[in-house]
Amino acid sequence: MTREEFISNYPLMESGSPLIKLINLIIISVIIGVFITVLVYFFFLKISREVNRFLLFLSFALTTIISIFLLTSIFDVSTKPTLSSELNHSIDVYKWKNFTFHEEYLPYVALERYEIIERTLNNGKYSVVLDTDKSIKIVETSKIQYTNSEKPYVEAKWVGDLSEYEIYPDFHEVTLYLPKR
Numbered sequence: 001m002t003r004e005e006f007i008s009n010y011p012l013m014e015s016g017s018p019l020i021k022l023i024n025l026i027i028i029s030v031i032i033g034v035f036i037t038v039l040v041y042f043f044f045l046k047i048s049r050e051v052n053r054f055l056l057f058l059s060f061a062l063t064t065i066i067s068i069f070l071l072t073s074i075f076d077v078s079t080k081p082t083l084s085s086e087l088n089h090s091i092d093v094y095k096w097k098n099f100t101f102h103e104e105y106l107p108y109v110a111l112e113r114y115e116i117i118e119r120t121l122n123n124g125k126y127s128v129v130l131d132t133d134k135s136i137k138i139v140e141t142s143k144i145q146y147t148n149s150e151k152p153y154v155e156a157k158w159v160g161d162l163s164e165y166e167i168y169p170d171f172h173e174v175t176l177y178l179p180k181r
Contacts, residue, residue, distance in 0.1 A: 029071060112157070115151070
């Protein structure tokens with residue numbers, strides 16, 4: 001499966017319809033209005049021992065209307081790209097990058113072998129300079145295997161530019177193979 005086929009099979013999800021967003025917005029606004037009305041009710045009981053029903057209705061209506069205005073300024077109810085649609089896109093990218101990429105995309109990338117120019121050990125991790133024409137030549141790994149080979153080498157999966165999913169060119173699943181001595 002090529003990268004293009006994979007991306008077309010697993011596109012980023014589109015956010016919900018504007019009607020569902022509007023219904024959710026109204027429900028949240030009514031809940032906020034009821035909560036504020038209950039607070040006003042207890043406030044009046046504490047002060048005067050009697051509650052004016054008109055003031056309760058007024059507090060419910062005002063807080064519901066104010067919360068609708070506040071929530072529509074934060075959340076997108078239309079189809080225009082705004083803060084909430086960007087947030088939804090960011091969440092979709094996060095899910096794709098952290099789950100789909102590792103579980104479904106990376107297993108299809110071919111493992112390649114690279115010769116080593118230089119290697120150093122720092123805090124239990126090897127920093128390795130690879131003999132490659134890729135844009136990134138230095139990798140770090142703590143995954144080490146010992147082999148009967150004469151020269152050390154690295155096996156890794158190279159993933160090119162997937163910037164639409166915030167995945168930039170890099171080596172993945174890097175394993176350093178050192179000769180047994």
